[in-house]
Amino acid sequence: MSRITAHRRRPTPAGFAKFAVAACCLLWFTTACHLEMYDQPKYKPLQQSDFFADGAAQRPLVEHTVARGATRLDEAATGRVGGMPEGAYVPSNPLTVTPELLSRGEERFAIYCAVCHGRVGNGKGSAVYPQFNPRPASFYDPRIVAMPDGELFDVISNGRRNMYGYRSRIQTVEDRWAIIAYIRELQKNPPAE
Amino acid sequence: MAQIFDRRANTLVRLTLFVGVPLVLAILGGIWYLFGWSDWHRDVGVPVAQPGGGFNHQLHVGLKLDCRYCHNAVEVSSSANVPPTETCMGCHSQILTQSEKLAFVRESWETNTPIQWNRVHDLPKFVYFNHSLHVAKGVGCSTCHGNIAAMPVVAKSKALFMSWCLDCHRNPEQYVRPRDQIYNTAWTPPADQLAQGKKLVEEYRIRSADQLTNCAICHR
Numbered sequence A: 001m002s003r004i005t006a007h008r009r010r011p012t013p014a015g016f017a018k019f020a021v022a023a024c025c026l027l028w029f030t031t032a033c034h035l036e037m038y039d040q041p042k043y044k045p046l047q048q049s050d051f052f053a054d055g056a057a058q059r060p061l062v063e064h065t066v067a068r069g070a071t072r073l074d075e076a077a078t079g080r081v082g083g084m085p086e087g088a089y090v091p092s093n094p095l096t097v098t099p100e101l102l103s104r105g106e107e108r109f110a111i112y113c114a115v116c117h118g119r120v121g122n123g124k125g126s127a128v129y130p131q132f133n134p135r136p137a138s139f140y141d142p143r144i145v146a147m148p149d150g151e152l153f154d155v156i157s158n159g160r161r162n163m164y165g166y167r168s169r170i171q172t173v174e175d176r177w178a179i180i181a182y183i184r185e186l187q188k189n190p191p192a193e
Numbered sequence B: 001m002a003q004i005f006d007r008r009a010n011t012l013v014r015l016t017l018f019v020g021v022p023l024v025l026a027i028l029g030g031i032w033y034l035f036g037w038s039d040w041h042r043d044v045g046v047p048v049a050q051p052g053g054g055f056n057h058q059l060h061v062g063l064k065l066d067c068r069y070c071h072n073a074v075e076v077s078s079s080a081n082v083p084p085t086e087t088c089m090g091c092h093s094q095i096l097t098q099s100e101k102l103a104f105v106r107e108s109w110e111t112n113t114p115i116q117w118n119r120v121h122d123l124p125k126f127v128y129f130n131h132s133l134h135v136a137k138g139v140g141c142s143t144c145h146g147n148i149a150a151m152p153v154v155a156k157s158k159a160l161f162m163s164w165c166l167d168c169h170r171n172p173e174q175y176v177r178p179r180d181q182i183y184n185t186a187w188t189p190p191a192d193q194l195a196q197g198k199k200l201v202e203e204y205r206i207r208s209a210d211q212l213t214n215c216a217i218c219h220r
Helices: A013-028 A099-112 A149-158 A173-187 B008-036 B057-062 B085-092 B100-111 B131-136 B141-145 B162-170 B193-203
Strands: none
Touching: A013 B008, A099 A173, A149 A173, B085 B100
16 A cells, blocks of 8 residues: 655745735735725714605604603793793793803803804894894893793794794703803893993 | 847846835835825815805804804714704895805705705714714814814815824823813914823823723724
């Protein structure tokens, strides 16, 4: 019986070099195989989608949707007495006015209201106000000083006439009440015109 | 028959094979590598065209509009949203109501279809990023987006390489700023940024480089 010895070739330096060159060339083909992970079939916020008629992946909520557990029918959430949707406006801020609330209000006021109503609330905000007709209101107008806090809450949330509502941007009711507390603070010291 | 190649040709062949070819490959590879890491390849600084009259940050931020007037989710969510048409109409129902440049905004409002802005910054989908966290921990918009307030049309100012994220996650003290400067896009680091930064890192309780370079925080 003869024994078959496998003729194994020992790797020579030249052979190894050839192998290395070939392997390097093959590596070239491994690139650009990874695009599936870059662009996975999932949506990021606000991404475009061909599936829905309006072209947006993010769906608008059905009107009057309330997140589970987020139902609030107190005065702070509606600005109305007893939390009733059509009740009278609450006369004063349902939250306790603290220095923290006021400084939060000052910050939010500067972001969302000052462009039109001015940093001091006199209705003359940056370059925007002259183009409005009617002009943004001055918070020192006796009519607005006399407004119940609940009505201010309604103006911020739902807008009024030419002013659009800020419910979608100032999302927590606490922030809206903070702004109201700050406006009341402003009204105590009218600027000298 | 006379030899076509003389003996010296052997050396020449070896030279080309073992020096010339690797050299050319190395140069090509080098160019390819540098290209992949270049800002140019990632369109840094190239303004991205937008639909209609577009949106001019320089003009609007110049009106003293805060970033959060439009990007109102930036403090509370992972995504810094782009504003809905309603936000524009709050002013443009009154301002430039006849302007051609705003026809696309009015059309979107009347037909109730969103404006399709073109994305400028786009991370691959295997990366998780969160705005609210960075903003809360003292990283300002301009550290990552450049001086948006000076851009008529938004362009990327960083290529968004992973090494860039990691550089800051390893040494946040180079970049963090006081909380009241986050939205100031013209902020420049003070001369003693490192000393100030170290204090802020402690104040904000920013975690250690070990934790912030863990693959799982960004690739989850």
